[in-house]
Amino acid sequence: MISWMQKHRNYLVITIWISTIAFVGAGFVGWGMYDFNTDRATAMAKVGDIKVSVKEFQTAYSNMYEQYNELVGGTLTQEKAKELKLDELAFKKVLENALFLNYAKKLGILALDKDVIDKLHSIEAFKKNGVFNKDQYYQTLKAINLSAKEFEDSLKKEIVLEKLFNILSLPKTDLELKTLFSSIFLADRLEIKTINVDESDLSISEDEIKQFWENNKNRYINKTSYILSIIEIPIKHAEVSKEEMQEYYGDKKYLFKDENDKILPFEKAKDRVKLAIQFKKTKKEALKRYLDLKNGKITSQTDIIVTKDSTDFPFDKIADKKSGDFIKPIKLEDHYIIAKVKEIKPPQPMSYLEAKEFAKEDLLIEKRYDTLEAKAKKQIDSFQGQDIGFVTRDDVEKFSNLNPDQALQFLNNIFSSEKKRGFYVFKDKAILYKVTDQKLYDEDIFKENQELLTKNLKSIKTNLIESGLISKLEKEYKIERFYKGQ
Numbered sequence: 001m002i003s004w005m006q007k008h009r010n011y012l013v014i015t016i017w018i019s020t021i022a023f024v025g026a027g028f029v030g031w032g033m034y035d036f037n038t039d040r041a042t043a044m045a046k047v048g049d050i051k052v053s054v055k056e057f058q059t060a061y062s063n064m065y066e067q068y069n070e071l072v073g074g075t076l077t078q079e080k081a082k083e084l085k086l087d088e089l090a091f092k093k094v095l096e097n098a099l100f101l102n103y104a105k106k107l108g109i110l111a112l113d114k115d116v117i118d119k120l121h122s123i124e125a126f127k128k129n130g131v132f133n134k135d136q137y138y139q140t141l142k143a144i145n146l147s148a149k150e151f152e153d154s155l156k157k158e159i160v161l162e163k164l165f166n167i168l169s170l171p172k173t174d175l176e177l178k179t180l181f182s183s184i185f186l187a188d189r190l191e192i193k194t195i196n197v198d199e200s201d202l203s204i205s206e207d208e209i210k211q212f213w214e215n216n217k218n219r220y221i222n223k224t225s226y227i228l229s230i231i232e233i234p235i236k237h238a239e240v241s242k243e244e245m246q247e248y249y250g251d252k253k254y255l256f257k258d259e260n261d262k263i264l265p266f267e268k269a270k271d272r273v274k275l276a277i278q279f280k281k282t283k284k285e286a287l288k289r290y291l292d293l294k295n296g297k298i299t300s301q302t303d304i305i306v307t308k309d310s311t312d313f314p315f316d317k318i319a320d321k322k323s324g325d326f327i328k329p330i331k332l333e334d335h336y337i338i339a340k341v342k343e344i345k346p347p348q349p350m351s352y353l354e355a356k357e358f359a360k361e362d363l364l365i366e367k368r369y370d371t372l373e374a375k376a377k378k379q380i381d382s383f384q385g386q387d388i389g390f391v392t393r394d395d396v397e398k399f400s401n402l403n404p405d406q407a408l409q410f411l412n413n414i415f416s417s418e419k420k421r422g423f424y425v426f427k428d429k430a431i432l433y434k435v436t437d438q439k440l441y442d443e444d445i446f447k448e449n450q451e452l453l454t455k456n457l458k459s460i461k462t463n464l465i466e467s468g469l470i471s472k473l474e475k476e477y478k479i480e481r482f483y484k485g486q
Helices: 002-007 009-013 016-022 038-042 054-071 078-083 086-107 113-122 134-143 148-168 174-185 206-215 242-255 266-294 352-379 404-415 443-448 450-476
Strands: 043-047 050-053 187-195 225-234 302-307 326-331 335-345 386-391 421-425 430-439 479-481
Touching (some): 043 086, 050 054, 050 086, 054 086, 054 148, 086 148, 086 450, 148 450, 187 352, 187 404, 206 352, 266 335, 352 430
Antiparallel strands (some): 043 479, 326 335
8 A cells, every 4th residue: 555655645635724624632742852952943844945843744644645545545543654664755745846836936837826826726626606716715825724825825826736747747659558557467378287296196105204304394383372271150040030031132232233234123132141140150259269260179080281372261361371370250152261371382393193184185285286297298399278368467367277466477377478388287177278379459459548548648747757766866956854753
């Protein structure tokens, strides 16, 4: 997602004034550390002759946050934004804007009063009944603690950037569009053949398994295991009155839902309600037994071994425990358990007997792959396959014996290779292919995707130009950073 934002730099930059209006009353307390000294007190950086103000950074961050939040369906949090270092990306962006503004100044690009007026009159937040309203303008700026001068200065910068980007924008050519089309929609006509392996040919001796295990011992490591001394407390199957169930259901009905996440009516939920009440009553007994175990009044009944992969035990309940710790009541399917951690065994290599079945399966996979690869190499130059017609990188549905992920792997292999013949080995099969024809251009598909191609081409050219220009301007203009990150 970050790469998307970097590639779409202009989209994020040119909408700063929109973000300013949208970002009402936001507080940016504690954004990093600042080096306050003379003219640095109101700036986060100085690039050439251009100062980058705190408010410019806040606006850029707000804009980037809103754009990213929209992309992820409104689920972005401040914690996630910090993890993604959006503040650093926003700071980088305002520095790039400042480089461009220096360059625009050098070229003599200006924002005229008429440009500012036209821009103001186009902003919906300042309109009443579809017409620019001065009172609405000042009220809106007051609500976001921004003076008219500050806002109009930011508009002037945006106008200058727009004019500069328009100058930098190069027109598309038909050749460029068709070249881009060919790189994306290149189609190969394929003949393919599937090679399978007879499992009966993959015989493995005990000596082979043992040798394989000897050579790959570091693959087979036991996970950390907890030996727990436990006591089980079965739930009390006491009678539960209908009144008790109705009262409990009334308070906790949100706990009783169907597969569509809808709350069940009482009649359909009553068996589960009854069980929940029985567990609730049993928990008191379980807590009493836990205290007795902890105080040495009772001893455990049996030992069990639990690892992170245990499917019948909630490992997260003991993951932070140490040897000798006591475990409070844990609710299982039809009972509680209390326990004491008897021993914690760290990861250690498996013995041959423990690892044998794992090693056998891994050895079979290797043998199967080697067999398929040998067969494919033997047939590659002479096979006759099925003609499946032209395929592009996206035609995963044309391979009936492959699932979508396998088909995508296969196609990526074909289109990243310069060879006309080849093969791809999966776990259970190999696919031979032969490219019999190639199609670089299809008029109908080209017309259907021309708008998308045009946008992508413009983005590619703009990013290349801007990237090169930024590298040049970074050498030409001194950059002083006063913002040190979070």
